[in-house]
Amino acid sequence: MIKVAFAGVNPADWKIRAGHLDVAPFGLELPLTVGLDAAGTVVATGEKVTKVKKGDRVVSGTNLFSNAKPGSYAQYLVVNEQRVAIVPDHISLESAATIPTxxxxxxxxxxxxxxxxxxxxxxxxxxxxxxxxxxxxxxxxxxxxxxxxxxxxxxxxxxxxxxxxxxxxxxxxxxxxxxxxxxxxxxxxxxxxxxxxxxxxxxxxxxxxxxxxxxxxxxxxxxxxxxxxxxxxxxxxxxxxxxxFMNDLNFGEEIQQLIDIVKVGNLKLPPTEAYDLDNVVQAHEKLETGRVRGKLVLRVK
Structure with missing residues (x-):
C-alpha cells in the first residue's frame, strides 16, 4: 500500500471524466477513481512482498486499465509490487510522478x-x-x-x-x-x-x-x-x-530502466505544474487545452 504524495495527470483521466472514453472494454464501471501514475511512500506490504519495504519512496503505475482497480487520485493506493520502483533520494516524488505513463x-x-x-x-x-x-x-x-x-x-x-x-x-x-x-x-x-x-x-x-x-x-x-x-x-x-498503445507487460523493467537513465544524468524529468487534489478540475481544464509544457501533477494531502 502506498500513501500517495503526487498523482500524475494524463489525457486519459479527463477523457474518462468527460465521457469521451468508453471504460467498459477495460472492465471498468462508473463511478470510478481515475489516475494512472502515483508517487509516494510505502506504508504497508503483503507478507510475500520482497521488492519494497515500509518507508520506501516509490513510484507506480496503477492497475486502472489492466486490472480494473481504483486509480491514483486518492490518498492511498494498493498495487502489485511488480508495478513499483524505488525512487532515488535525489529525485523528488513530484518529479517521479511524471515517469510512468x-x-x-x-x-x-x-x-x-x-x-x-x-x-x-x-x-x-x-x-x-x-x-x-x-x-x-x-x-x-x-x-x-x-x-x-x-x-x-x-x-x-x-x-x-x-x-x-x-x-x-x-x-x-x-x-x-x-x-x-x-x-x-x-x-x-x-x-x-x-x-x-x-x-x-x-x-x-x-x-x-x-x-x-x-x-x-x-x-x-x-x-x-x-x-x-x-x-x-x-x-x-x-x-x-x-x-x-502503452502496454504494461514489462512495466517494472521499463520504469526501472528509465530511473537508471535518470540516475546517470542522461534523462531530465519534465518540469511539473502542481495542483492540489481539490483543484483537479483546474488541472484537467489546463490539460484539455493541449498547451502544457512538461507534466501536470496533483498534490495529495
Whole structure:
C-alpha cells in the first residue's frame, strides 16, 4: 500500500471524466477513481512482498486499465509490487510522478519491436511531433540517448525548452512549414516519426518518411481517425504505420530502466505544474487545452 504524495495527470483521466472514453472494454464501471501514475511512500506490504519495504519512496503505475482497480487520485493506493520502483533520494516524488505513463509510452514508441524498433547507435533520423509535453519530453531525450538525430516540433514559446532537451532541429509549427524544414534537414526522408498529438496533426506524415520508414502514432483513444485505412495506405506507399498503445507487460523493467537513465544524468524529468487534489478540475481544464509544457501533477494531502 502506498500513501500517495503526487498523482500524475494524463489525457486519459479527463477523457474518462468527460465521457469521451468508453471504460467498459477495460472492465471498468462508473463511478470510478481515475489516475494512472502515483508517487509516494510505502506504508504497508503483503507478507510475500520482497521488492519494497515500509518507508520506501516509490513510484507506480496503477492497475486502472489492466486490472480494473481504483486509480491514483486518492490518498492511498494498493498495487502489485511488480508495478513499483524505488525512487532515488535525489529525485523528488513530484518529479517521479511524471515517469510512468509518459515515460513508458515514449520508451515503447521508440524501442518496442512492434513500434519504433529503435536500436542504440544507429544514427537514425527521427521526428518527434509534439515535443514539449510529457511524452514528447521523454521521447526527445531517449532518442538522443540512443544515438539518433532528432527533429522536434513545438510552439515558439517552447523552442528554448525543447532545445534544452537536446533536439538537433527545432521546428515552430506555427510559423514554419514542417515539410520544408524536414526536407532541408534530411532530403531522403525521415527514418521514424513519433507523433504524440493526434491523427491529423501532421499533413501527410507518411510522405515525410523514407521507404521502409515507420510512423508511430501514439493512440489518443478518441482522435485516431480511420486507423485500418491509414495503416493500409501506409503499407501501399512502402512504409509502416503503427497505432501505439502503452502496454504494461514489462512495466517494472521499463520504469526501472528509465530511473537508471535518470540516475546517470542522461534523462531530465519534465518540469511539473502542481495542483492540489481539490483543484483537479483546474488541472484537467489546463490539460484539455493541449498547451502544457512538461507534466501536470496533483498534490495529495
Amino acid at each position: 509518459a515515460g513508458i509510452t515514449a520508451w515503447q514508441a521508440l524501442f518496442a519491436s512492434d513500434k519504433g524498433g529503435l536500436s542504440k547507435g544507429q544514427g537514425t533520423k527521427i521526428l518527434i511531433n509534439g515535443a514539449s509535453g510529457g511524452v514528447g519530453s521523454f521521447a526527445v531525450q531517449l532518442a538522443k540517448w540512443a544515438g539518433a538525430e532528432v527533429a522536434a516540433t513545438c510552439s515558439s514559446a517552447n523552442l528554448e525548452y525543447v532545445k534544452s532537451l537536446g533536439a538537433d532541429l527545432l521546428i515552430d509549427y506555427k510559423t514554419q512549414n514542417i515539410r520544408d524544414e524536414l526536407i532541408k534537414w534530411s532530403s531522403n526522408g525521415i527514418d521514424l516519426i513519433v507523433d504524440v498529438i493526434s491523427a491529423d496533426s501532421l499533413e501527410d506524415p507518411v510522405g515525410l518518411l523514407r521507404k521502409g520508414g515507420k510512423l508511430v502514432s501514439v493512440a489518443t483513444l478518441t482522435d485516431d481517425g480511420d486507423v485500418e485505412t491509414s495503416i493500409a495506405e501506409a503499407k501501399e506507399r512502402g512504409v509502416t504505420k503503427v497505432l501505439a
